[in-house]
Structures are given as structure tokens and as C-alpha cells.
Amino acid sequence: MKILVPVTEVTTVEDEFEIEGTAIADRYLGADLNEWDEYAIEEAVQLQEAGLADEIVTVTIGPDDCEQTIRQALAKGPDRAIRVWDDALADADLLDVGLKSQILAAVVDAEEPDLVLSGVQSGDDSFGATGVTLADAVGYEWAAVVNHLAHDFDDDTASVRRELEGGVEELTDVELPAVLTIQTGINEPRYASLRGIRQAQRKPLEVQDLADLGIDADGLESALTLEEMAEPESETDVTVWEGDADETAAELADLLREKGVAQ
Amino acid sequence: MSAVLAVADHRRGELRDVSYELLTAGRALADDVGADLHVAVISGTVDDFAPKLDRDGVDTVHTVDYGEEFDHGVYTQTTVQLATELEAQYVLTPNSVNGLDYAPAVASRLDVPIVTDTVALESDGDELRATREMYGGKVETTVSLSGPAVVTIRGAEWPAAEGTGDATIEAFDPDIDEDALGATVTGFEEVAGGDVDISDADVLVSVGRGIDEEENLELIHDLADALDATVSSSRPIVDSGWLPKNRQVGQSGKVVTPDVYIAIGISGAVQHVAGMKGSETIVAINTDPNAPIMDIADYAIQDDLFDVVPALTEQFQ
Numbered sequence: 319m320k321i322l323v324p325v326t327e328v329t330t331v332e333d334e335f336e337i338e339g340t341a342i343a344d345r346y347l348g349a350d351l352n353e354w355d356e357y358a359i360e361e362a363v364q365l366q367e368a369g370l371a372d373e374i375v376t377v378t379i380g381p382d383d384c385e386q387t388i389r390q391a392l393a394k395g396p397d398r399a400i401r402v403w404d405d406a407l408a409d410a411d412l413l414d415v416g417l418k419s420q421i422l423a424a425v426v427d428a429e430e431p432d433l434v435l436s437g438v439q440s441g442d443d444s445f446g447a448t449g450v451t452l453a454d455a456v457g458y459e460w461a462a463v464v465n466h467l468a469h470d471f472d473d474d475t476a477s478v479r480r481e482l483e484g485g486v487e488e489l490t491d492v493e494l495p496a497v498l499t500i501q502t503g504i505n506e507p508r509y510a511s512l513r514g515i516r517q518a519q520r521k522p523l524e525v526q527d528l529a530d531l532g533i534d535a536d537g538l539e540s541a542l543t544l545e546e547m548a549e550p551e552s553e554t555d556v557t558v559w560e561g562d563a564d565e566t567a568a569e570l571a572d573l574l575r576e577k578g579v580a581q
Numbered sequence: 582m583s584a585v586l587a588v589a590d591h592r593r594g595e596l597r598d599v600s601y602e603l604l605t606a607g608r609a610l611a612d613d614v615g616a617d618l619h620v621a622v623i624s625g626t627v628d629d630f631a632p633k634l635d636r637d638g639v640d641t642v643h644t645v646d647y648g649e650e651f652d653h654g655v656y657t658q659t660t661v662q663l664a665t666e667l668e669a670q671y672v673l674t675p676n677s678v679n680g681l682d683y684a685p686a687v688a689s690r691l692d693v694p695i696v697t698d699t700v701a702l703e704s705d706g707d708e709l710r711a712t713r714e715m716y717g718g719k720v721e722t723t724v725s726l727s728g729p730a731v732v733t734i735r736g737a738e739w740p741a742a743e744g745t746g747d748a749t750i751e752a753f754d755p756d757i758d759e760d761a762l763g764a765t766v767t768g769f770e771e772v773a774g775g776d777v778d779i780s781d782a783d784v785l786v787s788v789g790r791g792i793d794e795e796e797n798l799e800l801i802h803d804l805a806d807a808l809d810a811t812v813s814s815s816r817p818i819v820d821s822g823w824l825p826k827n828r829q830v831g832q833s834g835k836v837v838t839p840d841v842y843i844a845i846g847i848s849g850a851v852q853h854v855a856g857m858k859g860s861e862t863i864v865a866i867n868t869d870p871n872a873p874i875m876d877i878a879d880y881a882i883q884d885d886l887f888d889v890v891p892a893l894t895e896q897f898q
């Protein structure tokens with residue numbers, strides 16, 4: 319079985335930041351491997367260790383800057399990586415779900431994986447819709463928000479649990495090939511070993527542009543335009559206690575006593 | 582007359598609250614574009630659900646009597662057929678776990694954009710402007726798109742529709758391709774049981790990823806002991822196996838409404854807030870002045886938990 323794991327580099331934001339126009343100023347931004355993808359990678363690696371997967375390929379949409387994040391993913395076990403980028407994508411301030419899925423679909427068509435394990439969402443724009451859109455675009459089955467995957471695929475079926483709201487899980491059998499969007503907590507992602515980090519440097523990382531994937535860059539446009547960005551307004555009249563920890567703790571202690579706590 | 586199509590969510594015989602909120606969001610959008618509001622309810626006891634969904638502002642309720650529980654293939658095929666027949670400008674679904682399991686496929690098949698987890702919507706007939714958060718709630722953005730779209734709405738952002746409407750209730754008979762149904766639901770299971778029920782607690786000392794390491798949890802247990810309170814947490818603490826699932830507050834954990842909720846090193850992501858915003862008094866201890874938890878807290882200490890928590894415990898010893 320071959321597994322494809324879409325890996326996203328997410329943008330992280332410092333505690334204090336400023337918005338300039340429709341974006342947070344660059345100096346407050348950082349980058350990281352998407353939290354949900356860590357679990358998707360781990361699940362794939364565990365399937366490989368169990369002898370159920372032969373090959374794990376990651377695919378990332380992003381500029382050269384994100385190669386470090388891709389190596390970070392490879393250090394945890396995947397065999398090789400694909401990075402897709404194109405000047406046509408560089409100008410968009412937002413890549414919408416349809417656009418991302420269209421690119422990933424071309425990669426799925428080329429790689430023909432049996433299983434695609436993506437994260438439930440990316441931690442920055444949090445659309446949570448790319449995995450299912452991709453599945454439909456390539457004609458695969460799917461399941462969203464999977465927090466358990468049985469490690470046998472009898473009858474070419476993946477038995478999963480989908481985590482619904484309120485502590486209820488749905489048990490579902492999904493025909494392969496399929497896209498599963500992986501929820502945090504499904505496993506315990508490993509830390510990359512030193513050996514893994516060293517090996518990752520030598521693993522194949524292939525760069526493709528839209529033409530390589532047979533996508534016409536001309537008609538390609540994000541359907542969504544980012545118009546405004548603002549800090550949300552506070553919903554409450556929050557009282558912020560000032561002072562050192564002893565002072566603020568004393569204020570809070572007074573409040574708690576007033577509320578009858580610990581009495 | 583153009584149309585807005587809202588698809589209700591239900592589970593195991595009950596319509597979910599967000600279905601009524603969806604009617605309010607759908608009505609407002611229908612007014613914006615001068616459309617009728619159509620509501621679809623798919624699978625389960627639809628004849629029982631339909632009158633409940635006939636609230637103020639609903640023009641037509643379409644009942645689809647096919648199967649019992651949510652099946653994303655049935656929902657996708659039905660919604661696509663109904664949206665096509667109605668020439669719906671917008672298809673609206675809840676941004677629930679099930680909503681996210683079929684709404685993207687609907688958008689893909691209708692070949693229209695999708696915008697998820699919206700908290701405000703506005704349309705001039707062609708351009709839709711949707712407000713949604715980014716970066717875990719640190720900023721709010723407005724995105725625009727033109728033409729038809731699929732939109733999912735966040736729960737508890739719109740009020741529930743009320744009253745009794747005078748909608749037409751009619752059966753819709755979809756043409757389901759059963760060979761294309763490749764995911765089969767075989768059952769449900771309640772998790773997060775156990776001896777402690779955090780939803781009973783009057784005072785919750787709740788810990789998040791800011792605690793950094795498992796051994797630091799001792800600080801939290803010490804505080805809870807001193808306050809005679811119960812320990813709960815955000816999701817990453819449970820994901821890491823540091824506390825059992827029955828301690829998790831939020832969308833996929835428990836909904837709690839204690840007198841006092843002390844959020845320690847918790848950022849206040851929407852899925853967490855969904856479980857605790859009904860608390861009487863919310864106190865946040867967080868180093869980040871821009872953490873979303875600060876926007877819903879009544880009291881806040883913007884400081885390092887490793888200084889504040891021991892100092893607070895000491896106050897009660």
C-alpha cells in the first residue's frame with residue numbers, strides 16, 4: 319500500500335503583533351509543521367512499521383522556504399517528498415480550498431496512492447475542507463475527523479472512528495482508496511531521532527510546478543479574496559489585574575473567597 | 582426567485598441546536614439576495630423533524646426519507662440534486678464534524694467555492710462577504726467571493742430561529758446512486774465516561790498546553806486541592822495522555838457551566854470555548870494579552886502561570 323500525506327507549513331504568530339493592511343506584519347510571523355499533520359505522518363509511519371504500507375510520500379504546496387519544514391516531516395519516517403510551487407501562486411494572499419485541492423488532485427493522479435492521510439485542518443487558516451474536497455475531486459472515498467484507524471484493511475476497507483461532538487464517536491467502514499482527515503490524539507507523534515534527521519537530508523525532495531502537473535496556470539485563481547483583517551473585539555468587560563504574581567494572586571484569591579470558593 | 586438552501590444537522594433522533602441557528606443565518610442571507618429560504622432535512626425521522634424546522638422565515642422544508650443516520654454519500658448526492666433543482670445561490674450547512682464531512686464534496690460537485698466556519702455573512706446578490714477567524718482566533722478576517730457558494734456556519738454565532746412559520750413541507754425524492762456509497766456507518770460509541778463528571782463541578786481549575794510538561798501538572802493539582810476544586814483541561818493535555826478523556830472541556834469533550842472556571846495556559850480556541858463559555862465567571866491566566874480567551878474572560882492575569890499558580894495556591898494554605 320502506498321500512502322500520500324499532504325503536509326502543510328503553517329504560519330505562526332507571536333503573542334504581540336500588528337496588522338498592516340490585510341495581513342499581520344512579517345516580523346511577527348514564524349513557521350511550523352502543521353500540528354494535525356504530525357499525527358497524519360505518525361499514523362502513516364506506524365502503518366509502514368506494521369508492514370501494511372510500502373511507501374510514504376509527502377506533498378507540500380509552498381515556496382522554497384518551507385523545505386526545512388518538509389525535512390522535519392521526512393525526519394519522522396516518510397520516504398520522499400514532493401513540493402509544488404509556481405510563480406502563479408506566489409501572488410495570492412490566500413489559497414482557497416478549491417485551488418489547493420486542484421493541485422493535490424493532480425499529485426494524487428500521478429502518484430495513485432491507496433490512502434491519503436491529511437490533517438483535519440491547518441492551524442492557521444483552519445478551513446478544514448481540503449481533504450474531503452480532494453477526495454471528491456479524485457473520486458476517492460473519505461472520512462473527516464478520524465481519531466482511530468484499525469491497522470488492517472480487510473476487503474480493501476479502512477475501519478475508522480470519526481470523532482463527533484460531545485464525546486460521541488462514529489464507527490465507519492470506508493472503502494479504499496480513500497482520504498482520511500486525521501485528528502490530534504489518534505496516536506503519539508514521535509520526535510525525530512538524530513539518525514532520522516540525518517537521513518531526511520538525503521531523502522528525495524522533488525519540486526514540481528503547475529505545468530509539470532498538467533495544470534494551466536492561466537485560469538488559476540483563488541476564489542476567495544482576503545478583504546479585511548482585524549483583532550476581534552472583546553465580548554466581555556474584562557478586569558485585568560496588574561502587579562507582580564503575589565499581588566495578582568491576592569486579587570484573584572479575594573475574588574474566589576467572595577464567590578465562596580474553598581470555604 | 583433565487584434560493585438559499587440550508588441543510589439541517591441531526592443525530593440519533595434529535596435535531597442539533599445549530600440547525601435552528603442555521604435558519605436565522607439562512608433567512609438573513611436570503612433577505613440580502615431576495616431569495617426564498619429552503620431547508621432540507623435528510624434521513625431519520627424527517628416527518629417529525631420537518632414541523633420543528635418550520636420556524637419564522639422558512640419558505641419550504643424538503644424532507645428526504647432515505648436511511649436513518651448521517652451518511653455523507655447520501656447527504657452529498659441529495660444536497661447537490663436539490664441545490665441544482667432550486668438553482669440555489671448559497672448552500673448553508675453547520676460547521677459541524679458531519680458538516681465538514683460532506684459540504685466540501687457538495688462544493689466540489691457543484692464546482693463552486695466553499696468558505697467554512699463563518700461567523701458573519703453578507704451578500705449584495707453577487708458578492709458574498711464572510712467573516713471568519715484565522716490563527717486560532719487571534720484575528721478576524723473578511724473574505725469575499727462572487728457567485729454561488731457553499732458556506733458552513735459556526736455554532737452559537739446566530740440566534741436560534743423562533744416561532745412557527747408557514748412553510749410548505751414537501752418530500753424530495755433523490756436519485757441515489759447506491760454503488761457510489763462507499764462509507765458505511767456501523768455504530769456509535771460514547772467515550773469520556775468514568776468516575777469524574779467535570780460538568781457537575783462548581784469550580785474548575787482548567788489547564789492547557791501552557792503547562793508545557795506532564796510533571797508540571799502537579800502545580801495544577803495542588804491548586805485544585807487548595808481550592809477544593811476539580812481539574813479539567815483543554816484537548817492537547819488529553820491528547821498527550823496526561824489526563825483522561827473525561828477531563829476534556831470543549832466541542833469534542835464536555836460542556837461545563839461551573840460558577841468559576843479558571844483557564845490556565847489555555848488560548849481559548851473556538852472548540853474549547855464551545856465547552857465553557859456558559860461558565861458564570863471566567864478567569865484567565867495567560868502570558869499572551871492577545872489570546873482569544875482574554876476576549877471572553879471576566880478577570881485576567883496576564884502573567885506566567887509558573888509564578889501565579891503557586892502564589893495563588895499559597896493564598897489558600
Ligand SMILES: Cc1cc2nc3c(=O)[nH]c(=O)nc-3n(C[C@H](O)[C@H](O)[C@H](O)COP(=O)(O)OP(=O)(O)OC[C@H]3O[C@@H](n4cnc5c(N)ncnc54)[C@H](O)[C@@H]3O)c2cc1C
Nearest residue numbers: 789790791815816831832833834846847848853868869886
Ligand atoms: C474538530 C476539532 C475538535 C476539537 N475539540 C476540542 C475540544 O473539545 N477541546 C479543546 O480544548 N480543544 C479542541 N480542539 C483543539 C483546539 O482547536 C485547540 O487546538 C486547543 O484547544 C488548544 O489548546 P490550548 O489552549 O491548551 O493550547 P494552545 O492553543 O497552544 O494555547 C496555549 C496557551 O498557553 C499560553 N501560555 C504558554 N505558556 C504560558 C505560561 N508560562 N504562563 C501562562 N500562559 C502560558 C499561551 O499564551 C497560549 O495562549 C479541537 C479541534 C478540532 C479541529
